[in-house]
Amino acid sequence: MDELQQWVNKDAVYLISAVLFIVGIKMLSSPESAALGNYLSALAMVLAVGVTLLQGGITDFRWIAIGMAIGAIIGFAASRLVKMTAMPQMVAIYNGLGGAASALVAISEFLRLQGQLAPFLTIVILLSLFVGTLTLSGSLVAFAKLQELVSGQPVVFPLQHPINLLGILGALGCGVWLVFHPGGMEYFWIVAGVALVLGVLVVIPIGGADMPVVIALLNSYSGIAVSLTGFVLENNVLIISGSLVGASGIFLTTEMCKAMNRSIWNVLFGGFGLTAEGAPAPATEIPGGGAVKSYSVEDAVTIMENSSSVVFVPGYGMAAARAQHQVRELGDALEARGIDVKYAIHPVAGRMPGHMNVLLAEANVPYDLLKDMDEINDEFKHTDVALVIGANDVVNPAANEDPSSPIYGMPILNVEQSRHVMVLKRSMNPGFAGIENMLFYRENTLMVFGDARATLSKMVDAISQD
Amino acid sequence: MVSVFLIGIYVFVLSVFVGFEIISKVPPMLHTPLMSGTNAISGITLVGAVLAAGKGESNLAIGLGIAAVICGMINVVGGYMVTNRMLQMFRKKKEAGQSNG
Numbered sequence: 001m002d003e004l005q006q007w008v009n010k011d012a013v014y015l016i017s018a019v020l021f022i023v024g025i026k027m028l029s030s031p032e033s034a035a036l037g038n039y040l041s042a043l044a045m046v047l048a049v050g051v052t053l054l055q056g057g058i059t060d061f062r063w064i065a066i067g068m069a070i071g072a073i074i075g076f077a078a079s080r081l082v083k084m085t086a087m088p089q090m091v092a093i094y095n096g097l098g099g100a101a102s103a104l105v106a107i108s109e110f111l112r113l114q115g116q117l118a119p120f121l122t123i124v125i126l127l128s129l130f131v132g133t134l135t136l137s138g139s140l141v142a143f144a145k146l147q148e149l150v151s152g153q154p155v156v157f158p159l160q161h162p163i164n165l166l167g168i169l170g171a172l173g174c175g176v177w178l179v180f181h182p183g184g185m186e187y188f189w190i191v192a193g194v195a196l197v198l199g200v201l202v203v204i205p206i207g208g209a210d211m212p213v214v215i216a217l218l219n220s221y222s223g224i225a226v227s228l229t230g231f232v233l234e235n236n237v238l239i240i241s242g243s244l245v246g247a248s249g250i251f252l253t254t255e256m257c258k259a260m261n262r263s264i265w266n267v268l269f270g271g272f273g274l275t276a277e278g279a280p281a282p283a284t285e286i287p288g289g290g291a292v293k294s295y296s297v298e299d300a301v302t303i304m305e306n307s308s309s310v311v312f313v314p315g316y317g318m319a320a321a322r323a324q325h326q327v328r329e330l331g332d333a334l335e336a337r338g339i340d341v342k343y344a345i346h347p348v349a350g351r352m353p354g355h356m357n358v359l360l361a362e363a364n365v366p367y368d369l370l371k372d373m374d375e376i377n378d379e380f381k382h383t384d385v386a387l388v389i390g391a392n393d394v395v396n397p398a399a400n401e402d403p404s405s406p407i408y409g410m411p412i413l414n415v416e417q418s419r420h421v422m423v424l425k426r427s428m429n430p431g432f433a434g435i436e437n438m439l440f441y442r443e444n445t446l447m448v449f450g451d452a453r454a455t456l457s458k459m460v461d462a463i464s465q466d
Numbered sequence: 467m468v469s470v471f472l473i474g475i476y477v478f479v480l481s482v483f484v485g486f487e488i489i490s491k492v493p494p495m496l497h498t499p500l501m502s503g504t505n506a507i508s509g510i511t512l513v514g515a516v517l518a519a520g521k522g523e524s525n526l527a528i529g530l531g532i533a534a535v536i537c538g539m540i541n542v543v544g545g546y547m548v549t550n551r552m553l554q555m556f557r558k559k560k561e562a563g564q565s566n567g
Contacts, residue, residue: 018481025488025503026488026491028500029493031493035553038550049542056516063519065533067532075540084552093543094505094508098538101514104531111524192499219505222505227478232514233514234470238511240516241510242508244507249483353494353501354497357524361552383502459538
């Protein structure tokens with residue numbers, strides 16, 4: 001043990017570890033190399049933590065061992081038990097835990113070095129505490145919304161922005177005081193408390209369909225918190241891996257915002273889906289007196305059987321109904337009849353980036369059939385049937401045509417260009433944003449009402465009976 | 467002291483650029499595994515957590531360290547394992563036929 005300790009250079013191992021993290025993420029650029037990339041990243045983690053245990057000057061390993069065992073058991077069980085439809089919630093919780101770990105280390109360092117902190121160190125400890133705590137409470141609210149423990153609707157209250165601003169200024173004041181008077185524990189706790197409350201206040205006004213942006217942003221915060229911890233501990237591997245996570249979160253956040261044609265400020269502070277008075281957005285005038293064509297499962301199947309190409313367009317409704325396996329069965333049944341089947345995925349379909357892809361992969365849909373919006377949008381005009389399963393705003397043609405619509409300018413899947421559009425829907429209730437979907441009233445659109453999962457099962461049965 | 471932090475800032479800025487460069491190459495199909503994989507990477511705080519738990523001088527500092535170890539370890543183990551579970555599900559057409567689903 002002693003020989004091993006002398007022989008291993010801690011900083012060299014940290015360097016190898018940082019390189020492996022980067023290579024691991026780089027290998028996520030293709031589904032073929034991604035799994036190996038994940039193993040390399042895990043190896044990087046084992047190396048970094050291993051060398052810290054070996055050379056960190058730690059004398060008492062008992063508590064560490066107990067903590068690691070508890071964490072490993074919980075992590076293992078969670079990774080086995082979580083349903084793929086619940087991945088957004090799981091990522092939300094992990095963001096929160098990352099933030100919590102950073103905040104706890106910051107508190108522990110502050111206690112250890114109390115009264116003898118250099119100004120720069122005080123600043124990074126406070127930032128690490130603030131960002132970590134905010135990430136924790138914000139992520140818990142995001143989790144509660146995704147798990148539907150609280151309403152997914154935006155919750156707005158008067159003086160929202162002034163209260164938030166007051167909190168930030170208060171925390172800033174305490175921080176400045178602490179830089180000049182190191183050791184004022186009560187001010188330190190005030191900063192933590194403000195961050196805890198702010199995390200709740202910032203996430204609670206954001207609606208369910210905007211959760212992809214929020215999760216990505218909190219993901220980024222958890223990475224920034226790790227980087228700040230790296231500054232506190234003067235450890236480069238933490239700075240590097242934290243900044244990778246931070247960059248990833250920011251990248252995904254901007255991608256999601258682009259896909260909704262909204263700015264990050266509008267998502268965070270817009271209270272989307274509510275007008276200034278807090279009432280639902282007014283309904284637009286509906287052509288044709290609001291009549292939709294409702295079809296039976298059998299009639300819908302007849303149309304599909306007589307087509308040569310079908311594109312599935314899944315949305316959050318597919319996840320909510322856990323219908324991904326039925327989608328795949330229907331796809332297989334159609335393919336067996338020589339019909340060309342593809343899957344069109346909008347970047348913000350579902351509750352987190354890539355949500356639909358993972359669900360369809362779970363149902364064993366080959367990934368070469370999963371098409372991004374840019375790949376598939378030109379194909380709809382040559383498509384016989386676009387089958388919309390629980391998607392709403394991402395296929396609303398108002399985004400292209402109606403400048404008065406709140407979603408005008410948002411890039412959408414151009415399903416309305418297909419010869420037939422079939423919409424599987426529970427009822428005529430408008431989507432999250434309360435925006436009427438003109439697609440449902442189109443000449444070439446037919447609705448099949450009912451639970452998506454049950455409807456799809458009936459469709460599969462109807463096809464195999466012939 | 468200041469120069470150590472300055473080097474840290476160099477490292478931070480450069481790796482943000484590297485991060486953007488490699489992450490923009492990840493296809494949207496893999497964005498969920500990317501998020502859970504980066505969740506696992508943020509468990510690297512474990513390095514700070516074991517130092518806090520192993521070298522803390524007061525019971526409070528040790529207690530906080532253990533709590534951080536638990537949080538970090540959940541992220542690491544849960545994050546990598548669930549990412550692996552997801553990545554194993556992505557199959558090409560010819561392979562998908564043979565799997566158990």
